[in-house]
Amino acid sequence: MKKWLINGFLPMWAKQTVLEDNRQMARQIRALRGENQELKAYIRGLESGMRAGKRIQIYNRGGE
Numbered sequence: 593m594k595k596w597l598i599n600g601f602l603p604m605w606a607k608q609t610v611l612e613d614n615r616q617m618a619r620q621i622r623a624l625r626g627e628n629q630e631l632k633a634y635i636r637g638l639e640s641g642m643r644a645g646k647r648i649q650i651y652n653r654g655g656e
Contacts, residue, residue, distance in 0.1 A: 598610055598611070
């Protein structure tokens with residue numbers, strides 16, 4: 593139905609506007625997905641750092 597609406601019903605100027613808006617939104621979605629992946633990786637790093645900080649660590653300096 594979307595194709596029929598865009599190709600058959602809308603005038604040329606409206607069709608161009610809709611298609612350009614769709615391309616712009618697709619670029620924005622790709623950028624936001626990339627940012628989301630980056631933030632999730634940052635969160636995973638913080639979580640693993642927090643877990644590692646809770647472990648008991650013994651340092652034996654050998655008679656110093």
